[in-house]
Amino acid sequence: xxxxxxxxxxxxxxxxxxxxxxxxxxxxxxxxxxxxxxxxxxxxxxxxxxxxxxxxxxxxxxxxxxxxxxxxxxxxxxxxxxxxxxxxxxxxxxxxxxxxxxxxxxxxxxxxxxxxxxxxxxxxxxxxxxxxxxxxxxxxxxxxxxxxxxxxxxxxxxxxxxxxxxxxxxxxxxxxxxxxxxxxxxxxxxxxxxxxxxxxxxxxxxxxxxxxxxxxxxxxxxxxxxxxxxxxxxxxxxxxxxxxxxxxxxxxxxxxxxxxxxxxxxxxxxxxxxxxxxxxxxxxxxxxxxxxxxxxxxxxxxxxxxxxxxxxxxxxxxxxxxxxxxxxxxxxxxxxxxxxxxxxxxxxxxxxxxxxxxxxxxxxxxxxxxxxxxxxxxxxxxxxxxxxxxxxxxxxxxxxxxxxxxxxxxxxxxxxxxxxxxxxxxxxxxxxxxxxxxxxxxxxxxxxxxxxxxxxxxxxxxxxxxxxxxxxxxxxxxxxxxxxxxxxxxxxxxxxxxxxxxxxxxxxxxxxxxxxxxxxxxxxxxxxxxxxxxxxxxxxxxxxxxxxxxxxxxxxxxxxxxxxxxxxxxxxxxxxxxxxxxxxxxxxxxxxxxxxxxxxxxxxxxxxxxxxxxxxxxxxxxxxxxxx
DNA sequence: CTTAGGG
DNA sequence: CCCTAAG
Numbered sequence: 001x002x003x004x005x006x007x008x009x010x011x012x013x014x015x016x017x018x019x020x021x022x023x024x025x026x027x028x029x030x031x032x033x034x035x036x037x038x039x040x041x042x043x044x045x046x047x048x049x050x051x052x053x054x055x056x057x058x059x060x061x062x063x064x065x066x067x068x069x070x071x072x073x074x075x076x077x078x079x080x081x082x083x084x085x086x087x088x089x090x091x092x093x094x095x096x097x098x099x100x101x102x103x104x105x106x107x108x109x110x111x112x113x114x115x116x117x118x119x120x121x122x123x124x125x126x127x128x129x130x131x132x133x134x135x136x137x138x139x140x141x142x143x144x145x146x147x148x149x150x151x152x153x154x155x156x157x158x159x160x161x162x163x164x165x166x167x168x169x170x171x172x173x174x175x176x177x178x179x180x181x182x183x184x185x186x187x188x189x190x191x192x193x194x195x196x197x198x199x200x201x202x203x204x205x206x207x208x209x210x211x212x213x214x215x216x217x218x219x220x221x222x223x224x225x226x227x228x229x230x231x232x233x234x235x236x237x238x239x240x241x242x243x244x245x246x247x248x249x250x251x252x253x254x255x256x257x258x259x260x261x262x263x264x265x266x267x268x269x270x271x272x273x274x275x276x277x278x279x280x281x282x283x284x285x286x287x288x289x290x291x292x293x294x295x296x297x298x299x300x301x302x303x304x305x306x307x308x309x310x311x312x313x314x315x316x317x318x319x320x321x322x323x324x325x326x327x328x329x330x331x332x333x334x335x336x337x338x339x340x341x342x343x344x345x346x347x348x349x350x351x352x353x354x355x356x357x358x359x360x361x362x363x364x365x366x367x368x369x370x371x372x373x374x375x376x377x378x379x380x381x382x383x384x385x386x387x388x389x390x391x392x393x394x395x396x397x398x399x400x401x402x403x404x405x406x407x408x409x410x411x412x413x414x415x416x417x418x419x420x421x422x423x424x425x426x427x428x429x430x431x432x433x434x435x436x437x438x439x440x441x442x443x444x445x446x447x448x449x450x451x452x453x454x455x456x457x458x459x460x461x462x463x464x465x466x467x468x469x470x471x472x473x474x475x476x477x478x479x480x481x482x483x484x485x486x487x488x489x490x491x492x493x494x495x496x497x498x499x500x501x502x503x504x505x506x507x508x509x510x511x512x513x514x515x516x517x518x519x520x521x522x523x524x525x526x527x528x529x530x531x532x533x534x535x536x537x538x539x540x541x542x543x544x545x546x547x548x549x550x551x552x553x554x555x556x557x558x559x560x561x562x563x564x565x566x567x568x569x570x571x572x573x574x575x576x577x578x579x580x581x582x583x584x585x586x587x588x589x590x591x592x593x594x595x596x597x598x599x600x601x602x603x604x605x606x607x608x609x610x611x612x613x614x615x616x617x618x619x620x621x622x623x624x625x626x627x628x
Numbered sequence: 629c630t631t632a633g634g635g
Numbered sequence: 636c637c638c639t640a641a642g
Binding site: 631632633 | 636637638639640641642
């Protein structure tokens with residue numbers, strides 16, 4: 001190839017190629033240590049994936065699942081708190097998916113159980129079952145990078161510790177945990193997300209309604225576990241094996257996963273109708289049980305009016321009282337996060353699971369969510385009225401005050417968080433994925449740093465094993481579950497159409513972009529300069545080398561990116577300045593681009609012409625000589 | 629994995 | 636930027 005030819009070519013005692021390529025093996029070794037950023041597949045991606053998968057699954061129905069013998073791990077975060085019988089009905093539907101990992105079964109169980117205690121007091125229910133909550137923060141205001149700000153210490157382990165709402169000053173919406181984390185197997189998940197609402201509220205996650213299962217999150221981690229007292233179904237044996245990661249996940253792996261998810265599960269268009277109605281307190285249901293969703297819809301009651309109530313409901317228990325200074329203080333103790341069922345292949349990595357959950361949650365919370373106010377069950381639509389005029393200041397009415405999370409316009413959630421690793425945790429804590437482990441707290445994985453590779457897939461097999469042991473010792477059900485190959489994550493949104501919009505499943509959303517497209521990162525002039533210099537030296541056929549030489553430590557610039565950029569640079573240089581867009585590239589650089597382009601083009605065609613070329617391309621010549 | 633190109 | 640064929 002051209003490349004080799006160049007190596008052989010010498011002119012005036014210097015080789016054309018100033019940097020001979022090392023043997024592949026060596027180069028590879030070198031590369032292995034390189035990390036590729038962009039691993040953090042944001043929540044939305046996950047969601048998208050889930051949604052797609054879910055939809056597909058729902059159509060293909062459970063039969064396929066059962067028959068193919070594949071096992072999936074399903075995670076449900078909560079059950080509706082307002083005990084309506086529909087829950088039980090819908091829950092039954094879960095049973096058909098026998099192939100699902102125990103977790104799902106557990107969940108089902110829990111749900112059923114839950115339905116029986118519909119009107120359980122939130123507090124009592126939670127405490128009774130020792131459901132623990134941890135919280136993480138998220139930005140409801142459209143997926144801002146802040147989403148990743150999962151602060152430690154946000155967790156509230158005691159209801160009494162709930163902080164007082166700070167009036168209308170804070171724009172944060174917080175979900176706090178009311179119970180101590182007593183059971184390591186908690187599945188509850190709590191969110192602490194800043195929102196634009198002008199009320200600082202704490203919301204216990206939906207877990208409040210799900211006594212048996214909960215997602216708990218420790219320091220940015222969500223733990224999965226079952227608290228089922230009778231049978232600790234949550235067996236991680238198998239799972240642990242599956243999640244073993246012999247090596248850190250590579251960029252490629254991530255992409256593979258994404259590819260799989262995207263290609264396989266996005267094809268089936270979701271039948272939104274099936275999800276049109278959802279419980280008033282509904283949420284995103286990720287599950288492959290189509291029927292279940294239908295049932296829920298059927299039975300759903302309050303959801304019919306308005307797309308809004310469906311998504312999430314700040315569940316009651318808002319304690320409020322009128323202060324002396326005529327301020328209305330509200331303390332929303334719980335915020336229901338819609339049920340979140342996630343199904344992932346047994347072979348999925350922990351990292352992918354984390355991302356899946358993250359995506360699901362992000363999609364849920366990341367959309368343009370609006371806050372609705374309910375008074376006496378009625379929606380207060382007039383934003384201009386004062387609280388007192390509305391009656392919200394009335395002591396009597398405060399108890400009847402409710403908040404809802406309403407899906408905004410059918411707009412894809414802001415992409416911000418997609419690519420920006422949620423890991424940019426301001427808290428200073430090591431960035432971590434939402435869910436650090438499926439098993440016990442022991443699993444907490446360390447996530448290197450925001451810029452490092454996604455920790456998602458970095459769990460060491462060892463750690464996993466140990467964790468698993470821990471878990472398995474308590475339960476062994478998953479043992480016979482063979483989580484076979486996998487399938488992509490299947491998100492099954494079970495909410496109204498509007499809510500669905502929040503999920504990437506909505507076809508109106510550029511699924512591809514939402515799901516996997518990396519964030520656009522325009523090259524800066526300095527980057528272009530570096531690229532040009534490298535290409536001048538190395539030519540246009542050695543992108544890997546260019547990458548190594550000029551962008552070695554810039555993870556988000558792959559050699560393909562560089563190649564593409566060069567392509568565009570050449571194009572840019574050819575078109576009139578008026579047609580150029582973006583940050584203007586100095587003409588000087590463009591000239592060099594053209595020179596190098598012409599130069600290396602010639603070389604490719606005829607290496608012998610290099611002498612002539614050198615004579616003509618002074619800039620290039622100088623650069624090369626200098627480097628040589 | 630890299631390259632090279634089309635999308 | 637993505638995706639893919641090719642090597």
